[in-house]
Amino acid sequence: MRYERIFSFLAPLIAILISFVIGGIIILFLGKNPIQGYALLFSGSLGSAQKIASSLISACPLIFTSLAATFAYKCGVFNLGGEGQFIMGAVASITVALTSGVEGVPGILLCLIAGIVAGALWAAIPAIMKITRGLNEMITSIMLNYVATLFMGYIYTSVFRDGANPQTPAISDSLKLYRFSGFRIHVGVIIAVVLAVLIAYVLNKTSFGFKIRAVGINPLAARVNGFPVKALIFAAFIISGAIAGLGGSVELLGKQYRLMSGFGDGFGFDGVAVALIAQLSPIGSLVVAIFFGVLTTGASSMQVGIAVPTSIVEIIRALIIIFSVSGMAWMRLPKTKQLFAELAARREARAEKVGGASMSVAAASSEEGARS
Structure with a gap:
């Protein structure tokens, strides 16, 4: 067990190192200096308080979707519908924001609750189909991502269209999440960090978390020991969807302020990748998501500084995912x-x-x- 834990810790670090070496080789073939490029990458994302804040804000949606994937995976179910649940949370929040007339902190709380409920209800669909009909939750949750995206398109092009623009009107200033002066980081990042710690505590220190993990390790043994396996799977899906829905609400109220084409695009599957790299650890997911946020924020600085495309960073991220997952597969x-x-x-x-x-x-x- 000791050697497995050591390798589990080293595998993501080795994957990151190899990915950066390969990325540096690509930059070198483009006729640029990879050391200078990486220096610009990290200085552009960590070089000042404002840049650190931008990196954390970029990481915020990934924290939520990775935590959603982690919680479901701990129960042995594969929630690949985090993106759809994220989008539905944002749709519910914008609906409340534009129609309820509630302003200020009560309005923000109402929007966040709406996002949580919408994400949970959207996750309940594949959960019910799995525990009642035995349908594969990966397929059903992925298909619901497309339904959610199309429904969001209907919302911002028809129901709440902002004049000639295919987008919703912006939410009022009183409904925007508070940003700390100086650091300019919105309170949603704090919510994400606290949530990661809370989920780690629930999974590792409570009887409910023990039951969730027991079902994930061996559902048959859990059933023999009297655990309500179907109820726990349903609860894991609901909580996972609620986390993703909260993430969509936070992204809307803290950064985007309106729905438009591309909202939430890629966050669901990137969150799954982050959870896998983190070995399904809530705290690890938090760290990896922040690291991905650093890469996203610093990519533009590297592009401006040495004239390489930002797709280099996307290649590095993809390589990190490939090598990390390969390491996990090798361990098994x-x-x-x-x-x-x-x-x-x-x-x-x-x-x-x-x-x-x-x-x-x-x-x-x-x-x-x-x-x-």
Whole structure:
């Protein structure tokens, strides 16, 4: 187990290192200096308080969607509908914002609650189809992403269209999430960080979290031990959708302020990738999402500084995902598990040998002392 934990920690770091080396080679072939490019990348995302704030804001939606994927995966179900739930949360929030007439903090809370409820209800659809009809949740949740995207298009082109522009009107200033002066980071980032810590606590320190993890490890054994497996799967899906829906609401109230084409595009699947790189750890998902936000924010600085396309950063991100997931798959191979077991056995044998030698020395010393 010790060697597995060590490799689980090192695998993402190795994947990042290899990806940056390959990205540097590509930059070199473009006739540019990769060291200068990476310096611009990180200075453009971490070089000042404002740039750090921009990186955190870019990471915010990924934090929510990765946490949503992580929670579902812990229960052994694959919620690939995070993007649809994210979008439906934003749709519910914009509907409340434009029609309720509630302003200020009560209006913000009402919008956030609407996003949570909408995301949970959207996730309930594949959950019900899985536990009642046995349908594959990956397929149904992916298909619902397209439905959510098309429904959002109907909202911003017809129901709440802003004149000739295919977008909704912006929400009122009183409904925008508070931004801290100086650092210019909106309160939604704080919500995301607190949520990551809360989910880590629930999964690892509560009986409910233990039941969720037990179902994810072995649903048959969990059922034999009296756990309500179907109810727990349904709850995991609902909570996962609620997290994603909250993310859509936060993105709307904290950054975008309106719905338009491309809203939420890619956040769902990127969130799944972040969760996998983080080995399904809530805190790890938080860290990896922030790292991806750093790459996204710094890409434009690298483009301006050494005239390379921002797609280089997308290539690096894709390589990180590929190598990280490959490392996880390699760890699950029977030969790899056997290798870890052999290394552990050798380590125990060496420890016993050293312990035996120490005992022999101690016994010899005791005998010599007795003779004296």
